Amino acid sequence: MILVRSGELNALSPLFEKYHLRLYNFFLRLTKNQSISEDLVQSVFRRILSYRNTYNEQHKFRSWMYQIARNVHANYYRDNKILISDFSEPEKIEYEADSAIEEMEKESRKKILYEAMDGLQTDQKEIIELSRFQGLKYREIAEITGLSETAVKVKAHRALNKLRELYFKLA
């Protein structure tokens, strides 16, 4: 990213390769809409390009990128209170299926989980997304959200327990 800041824009391509899939899924799980998620990923990288001069190498690129992603999502959410879902059967990454039954169970677990996610508040969804699905450390999430590390930990636990309850109700 330091290279990008100094005007070597081609250096952004490897960063795109590394993160676009994660960002896309980040937005996909928050918005449940594939084309909107693609647009939002594009917005993140557009902002990274326009704000490249403000990048500070003391922060990790990853944290900075998620900060931007959160803002992009917050703006989107503010402007579009009605959420439209185009969540159909999406393309999946190829993986070895252990057995058909296990596959089906997995699918149904996933479906229930997504439904349960809908019952959470946006900030709870976000913290689950960051801590669980994007695999960030509490310290990193604290940096991204501006909360203290302890607050993040408490929030994450609470959100996960809430999600668990919702999941049980649906299961």
Place this chain on the structure above:
Amino acid sequence: MNCKNIQDLLVEYLEKDLNQEESHEVEKHLTNCESCRNEYQLAKQFLLAVNDIEDEQPSANLRMNFNQMLEEEKENLRKESLPITDTKQSNYRFGEFLKYAAAILIIFGIGFLFGKNLYTPNDRSMEIAQLQNDLQNMKQNLTMATLKQPTSSQRLKAVNILENQAGADDKVLSVLVQTLQSDANVNVRMAAANALTKFSHHPLVRNAYLEALKNQKEPSIQITLINILIDIQENRAKILLEEIMKEDNSLPVVKEMAKQGIKVFV
């Protein structure tokens, strides 16, 4: 601890996030309480679902759009890093300004002399008309010079000013056409395309639209151009539309527009 407390600790228990005392308590409770044992099984299943959530693949558009954006930004950067041509341009513009300013001064001077010597109202109004005309020309020239500015917003503004002028001569049209064909910014090209619709009877403009449809690859521009060409009933567009239909890289929405367009021209 009651069942609710225990159930809230299950996830942490499964992830070994509890201290020894707490996990003992959970275990003790689980051996005695059947409903919490059920909850425990469900919590296990829940964590499994959370932990093996899979990523889904975006469409190819995402990478395509990213690469396009990167290219545009590189182009902008390249232009900004050419300050030499920039100063040349502003010198040139200043020179032009001086030229017109001088012309106006001379006209004023002459007008004043004439006015003093031959004091007829007819001459006066002719002078004023002449002056207004010159002023108009000068404005137009300055605006056209603005189209060479490095920032797209200034160019966009210039296109809008040119569009709003009542009668445009060939010079203005050719500047707008050039902008439509080759401006680096999509929005400026789009504005030029729309500005030119006022002069769509002009053969120069019609040819420019066809040329643009052949060369422009940006879907939004393609759609605008197709709409304009249908509006102005330009039959020569049909061949180009058929090519777009055949092109693999065209977006489905553009292809659909092209298909509709071909129907109109049949």
